[in-house]
Amino acid sequence: MYGQNSDSNGTPELNASINNITFTKLSGNTGNDVNTSHRLKVVSSFFPIGEFVKKIGGNLIDSSLLIPVGIEPHDFEPTIKQIQNVSSADVLIYNGLGMESWIDKMSVPHKIDASSGLKVLYSDKNNKTIDPHVWLDPVLAQKEVENIRDGLIKIDPTNRDYYMNNSLHLLNNLDGIDREVKTDLLSCKKKDFISFHNAFSYFAKRYGLNQHSISNTPEDETTPQHLAEIINTAKSLHLNIIYAEELIDPRYASVIADEIPNGKVLVLSPIEGLTKSEQASGIGYLDKMQQNVKNLLQGLQCNQSSSRL
Numbered sequence: 001m002y003g004q005n006s007d008s009n010g011t012p013e014l015n016a017s018i019n020n021i022t023f024t025k026l027s028g029n030t031g032n033d034v035n036t037s038h039r040l041k042v043v044s045s046f047f048p049i050g051e052f053v054k055k056i057g058g059n060l061i062d063s064s065l066l067i068p069v070g071i072e073p074h075d076f077e078p079t080i081k082q083i084q085n086v087s088s089a090d091v092l093i094y095n096g097l098g099m100e101s102w103i104d105k106m107s108v109p110h111k112i113d114a115s116s117g118l119k120v121l122y123s124d125k126n127n128k129t130i131d132p133h134v135w136l137d138p139v140l141a142q143k144e145v146e147n148i149r150d151g152l153i154k155i156d157p158t159n160r161d162y163y164m165n166n167s168l169h170l171l172n173n174l175d176g177i178d179r180e181v182k183t184d185l186l187s188c189k190k191k192d193f194i195s196f197h198n199a200f201s202y203f204a205k206r207y208g209l210n211q212h213s214i215s216n217t218p219e220d221e222t223t224p225q226h227l228a229e230i231i232n233t234a235k236s237l238h239l240n241i242i243y244a245e246e247l248i249d250p251r252y253a254s255v256i257a258d259e260i261p262n263g264k265v266l267v268l269s270p271i272e273g274l275t276k277s278e279q280a281s282g283i284g285y286l287d288k289m290q291q292n293v294k295n296l297l298q299g300l301q302c303n304q305s306s307s308r309l
């Protein structure tokens with residue numbers, strides 16, 4: 001593991017790409033018309049789940065994140081204090097699919113598995129390891145929103161209409177991203193992209209793209225042989241954008257970019273957390289999705305003039 005919990009390790013290009021984004025705030029129902037005197041105490045496992053939960057639960061819940069937003073969640077292990085904090089909550093909401101290996105340690109009155117019922121992909125050739133990154137596919141993210149909504153309604157049926165109304169806003173936003181990605185991709189010359197870790201299989205499958213990744217998980221050390229393979233892939237497919245992540249040292253992406261013509265590093269976020277500066281600016285999951293699409297359109301050599309981004 002390297003580069004964890006750092007927000008100042010980008011290349012100039014990478015930092016410039018972050019700084020040049022204009023983030024759009026998306027509206028949601030803040031629920032001023034409901035009784036908030038008995039708020040459910042809800043803990044979400046990590047960033048995207050917490051974002052969904054806050055928008056659906058609004059003023060009816062007291063929302064917190066178990067994994068701080070600047071921490072890469074793949075290799076997270078909760079402390080005893082964090083386990084105790086969760087035990088004082090009413091509800092723990094998590095992504096599932098193996099992302100939270102510690103979930104069985106948690107004792108809490110209600111748990112909601114956001115990915116329940118989803119058709120999964122595997123991240124290995126032997127179909128033994130489930131790929132957990134469903135939140136990066138806007139269509140599967142909608143299913144997670146519905147699972148969270150339905151779970152909250154089951155626990156707190158009196159406020160069904162409030163949860164339904166709030167989730168409708170979020171579902172519409174996710175539907176909008178899905179439709180825009182489909183439209184934007186029509187103008188692209190490429191279908192292949194090189195991500196840092198193997199997080200975009202669901203996204204790639206949804207939109208008919210091919211993901212090549214530098215690493216299987218953020219904490220994996222890649223081999224020189226694999227780096228050479230990725231450089232050859234980039235050269236043979238004439239790809240010049242190599243993607244890095246905001247919470248991980250971009251050195252591997254930079255090494256590859258240095259070896260290919262006009263090579264450049266941009267961020268393609270697995271949306272597993274935020275840097276401290278992103279957190280301070282108040283950006284959310286939907287902003288990060290939009291930033292990803294914008295950077296992906298560059299790598300896929302698309303005509304961005306028709307895009308709202």
Ligand SMILES: [Zn+2]
Pocket residue numbers: 074133197198199217218270272
């Ligand atoms: Zn991941």
